[in-house]
Amino acid sequence: MRRDLVIVGAGGFARETAAAVRATDRWNLLGFLDDDPALPGTVRGGVPILGGTADVPPGAAVVVCVGNPRAFDVRTGLVRRLALPTDRYATIVHPAASVPAGCVLGPGTVLLAGAVLTADVAVGAHVAVMPQAVLTHDDVVGDFATVASGVRLGGGVRIGSGAYLGAGCLVRESVAVGEYAQVGMGAVVLRDVPPGQVWVGNPARYLRDVK
Numbered sequence: 540m541r542r543d544l545v546i547v548g549a550g551g552f553a554r555e556t557a558a559a560v561r562a563t564d565r566w567n568l569l570g571f572l573d574d575d576p577a578l579p580g581t582v583r584g585g586v587p588i589l590g591g592t593a594d595v596p597p598g599a600a601v602v603v604c605v606g607n608p609r610a611f612d613v614r615t616g617l618v619r620r621l622a623l624p625t626d627r628y629a630t631i632v633h634p635a636a637s638v639p640a641g642c643v644l645g646p647g648t649v650l651l652a653g654a655v656l657t658a659d660v661a662v663g664a665h666v667a668v669m670p671q672a673v674l675t676h677d678d679v680v681g682d683f684a685t686v687a688s689g690v691r692l693g694g695g696v697r698i699g700s701g702a703y704l705g706a707g708c709l710v711r712e713s714v715a716v717g718e719y720a721q722v723g724m725g726a727v728v729l730r731d732v733p734p735g736q737v738w739v740g741n742p743a744r745y746l747r748d749v750k
């Protein structure tokens with residue numbers, strides 16, 4: 540039987556996740572929840588906005604799909620505020636994503652179309668993996684991280700919790716990106732990125748601290 544599901548958020552990532560949900564028959568998508576007072580009662584991408592984030596229907600599975608590169612810690616804050624037990628969170632995997640045996644995904648994590656995990660990849664809870672991201676052998680991705688489209692991680696890379704990897708960046712094998720650090724679009728990361736810093740360019744270098 541398909542389980543009821545609500546998506547928290549109604550922005551771009553939420554609608555992308557709705558498309559992934561509809562591409563499977565695992566879930567009965569009830570709608571979005573969003574705190575923008577203009578949204579409840581409206582429809583986005585064919586999905587109704589049911590209410591605010593405090594209106595999670597009893598028993599429904601939940602996935603939190605907010606992810607803005609300018610405020611990438613918001614997903615962490617929302618999950619903490621909801622304070623739901625782990626078994627309420629859905630893990631959403633688009634049928635065109637590749638997750639072989641030996642790879643693990645945490646609750647609340649979303650893999651969009653074309654995401655590829657190769658071997659023994661561990662992805663934590665509430666992680667967003669956007670289209671065409673490639674995570675290779677022995678990578679470890681911490682809770683609340685965001686891996687934007689087209690990112691490529693070499694083997695044994697460690698991504699700290701809440702970190703944001705911008706679209707198309709490349710991370711050399713065995714390198715670590717610290718907690719709540721941000722890597723810019725197209726960066727080539729050759730050295731460890733300390734927590735809470737923004738790095739850009741090829742080779743990637745410090746730009747500023749995360750605001």
Ligand SMILES: CC(C)(COP(=O)(O)OP(=O)(O)OC[C@H]1O[C@@H](n2cnc3c(N)ncnc32)[C@H](O)[C@@H]1OP(=O)(O)O)[C@@H](O)C(=O)NCCC(=O)NCCS
Nearest residue numbers: 608687704705706721722723724725726737738739740746
């Ligand atoms: C890295 C990032 C967070 C910086 O944002 P910002 O602080 O607003 O930076 P600014 O646009 O003010 O640029 C500051 C400087 O960094 C440079 N810069 C910004 N992003 C860069 C990038 N990705 N690569 C190289 N240089 C970059 C700018 O050219 C500018 O250089 P200058 O001072 O010599 O002119 C942002 O550009 C980025 O890459 N975000 C990720 C977006 C993304 O992946 N979106 C996909 C999902 S929606």
